Amino acid sequence: MLLGYRLRARQGTPMLRDRNVRLLLLSHLVSRTGGEAAFFVGIWGRAAFELGSSAVGIAIIMGAIGIAGMAGSAIAGVLVDRYDPRRVVVIGELLFVPGILAAGQAEQVWTLALFAALAWLPGSGVLTAMSAFPPFLDAGEDSIERGNIALEFAENMAFVTGPAIGAIIVRFLGDVTHVFTLDAVTSIIGVAIILRVALRGVERERDEGSTPLREALDGVRYVRSSPAVLLPMALGTLMFLSFGVFTTLEPLFFRDVLQTDVEALGWLNSLFGVGILAGTLVLNAFTKRFARLAVAVGLTTLAGTGALVYVGTDSITVVGVGAVYWGFLIGILFPLLRILLQRQARPAMVGRVMGLFEISQQAGEMIPLVVAPLLVLVFPVQPVLVGSGFVIVLVAPLFLRRARELDAEQPLDTQDLPVDVTVDIPPSGFR
Numbered sequence: 001m002l003l004g005y006r007l008r009a010r011q012g013t014p015m016l017r018d019r020n021v022r023l024l025l026l027s028h029l030v031s032r033t034g035g036e037a038a039f040f041v042g043i044w045g046r047a048a049f050e051l052g053s054s055a056v057g058i059a060i061i062m063g064a065i066g067i068a069g070m071a072g073s074a075i076a077g078v079l080v081d082r083y084d085p086r087r088v089v090v091i092g093e094l095l096f097v098p099g100i101l102a103a104g105q106a107e108q109v110w111t112l113a114l115f116a117a118l119a120w121l122p123g124s125g126v127l128t129a130m131s132a133f134p135p136f137l138d139a140g141e142d143s144i145e146r147g148n149i150a151l152e153f154a155e156n157m158a159f160v161t162g163p164a165i166g167a168i169i170v171r172f173l174g175d176v177t178h179v180f181t182l183d184a185v186t187s188i189i190g191v192a193i194i195l196r197v198a199l200r201g202v203e204r205e206r207d208e209g210s211t212p213l214r215e216a217l218d219g220v221r222y223v224r225s226s227p228a229v230l231l232p233m234a235l236g237t238l239m240f241l242s243f244g245v246f247t248t249l250e251p252l253f254f255r256d257v258l259q260t261d262v263e264a265l266g267w268l269n270s271l272f273g274v275g276i277l278a279g280t281l282v283l284n285a286f287t288k289r290f291a292r293l294a295v296a297v298g299l300t301t302l303a304g305t306g307a308l309v310y311v312g313t314d315s316i317t318v319v320g321v322g323a324v325y326w327g328f329l330i331g332i333l334f335p336l337l338r339i340l341l342q343r344q345a346r347p348a349m350v351g352r353v354m355g356l357f358e359i360s361q362q363a364g365e366m367i368p369l370v371v372a373p374l375l376v377l378v379f380p381v382q383p384v385l386v387g388s389g390f391v392i393v394l395v396a397p398l399f400l401r402r403a404r405e406l407d408a409e410q411p412l413d414t415q416d417l418p419v420d421v422t423v424d425i426p427p428s429g430f431r
Contacts, residue, residue, distance in 0.1 A: 077355020279331020
């Protein structure tokens with residue numbers, strides 16, 4: 001059903017008409033299905049329900065993952081601009097497998113944190129390379145739009161199916177370890193598929209004597225000097241800060257407020273994925289109309305209200321409705337932010353820009369890891385989660401004026417796709 005579904009772009013073109021877009025979507029779908037199962041049911045479930053972890057323990061695990069993730073994204077961003085995203089995906093997936101299998105054998109919180117970090121170091125590199133894939137994709141002029149929406153569609157399908165599959169595995173096999181094995185297998189299958197994707201070259205700007213560190217710093221300076229790139233990066237960071245609170249406290253919200261078991265983590269997050277999927281399809285239908293910075297600011301503000309609905313009560317029914325509503329807004333917002341970033345970034349900087357976007361996610365999610373456990377010593381879990389939603393509602397509108405100015409400086413219809421084809425890259429293999 002998935003590959004037969006004809007997503008349509010803004011000009012009525014079948015979104016999946018191109019073989020390379022279909023293969024990219026399928027590779028990401030397979031890999032992320034295992035990843036979502038392993039995170040929500042494996043990492044969270046094992047920590048909160050099997051190891052009896054507190055908020056501090058979960059914060060330690062997520063902090064280790066965050067630090068490893070920032071390092072992996074920084075490395076991957078430079079490698080994508082030096083070489084190509086396909087090579088980074090393949091190497092990252094293969095390095096990810098032993099780490100995630102070791103995490104499945106962890107018997108203590110600190111060993112779970114260690115092995116999860118070892119897995120997330122290359123795993124975050126895979127996500128960075130995938131997020132930078134569309135401008136490199138040999139799929140026509142609108143590869144940025146179609147590639148990003150295809151990736152988001154795959155991510156959202158995985159968000160729906162992954163946690164549910166993880167819950168089913170625990171229910172029938174009775175052992176969370178099998179969820180980690182699933183993640184390893186799906187990574188290997190994803191590699192086999194991504195090797196068949198054909199790429200096109202983009203313009204390079206690397207000096208012969210340049211070092212990876214210098215190239216990484218060049219990326220930071222470029223983002224800081226480009227307001228149209230910096231603003232969507234800032235909106236994403238604001239959302240990631242809120243997600244950091246949820247990353248630490250959401251398992252405890254399910255356990256202590258909703259009083260559910262580990263399977264509920266899988267099923268409710270699957271509902272969240274349904275909402276994200278619906279949002280992505282809406283963006284697909286209205287890409288040209290939505291692709292403005294002011295729209296991104298408005299969606300960020302609304303996303304804050306989604307968080308409020310999600311954790312505002314102790315009713316599992318309301319939580320389910322909130323999961324779909326919040327997910328719907330996220331499904332529009334995040335692919336929109338990536339499209340805006342890739343349209344504005346110079347071709348030779350796409351990898352580093354997307355690497356910094358992934359780093360902003362990891363950093364934004366890490367900062368609350370220190371604050372959230374301290375807050376729950378004074379306040380219950382639920383008010384802290386609600387407060388994180390209010391922060392978005394209050395802060396996001398402050399970006400609106402600048403967003404309108406930038407939209408006026410460069411109207412959508414005059415924006416060119418930032419792709420400069422200079423080199424043909426074969427559909428598989430390394431050079």
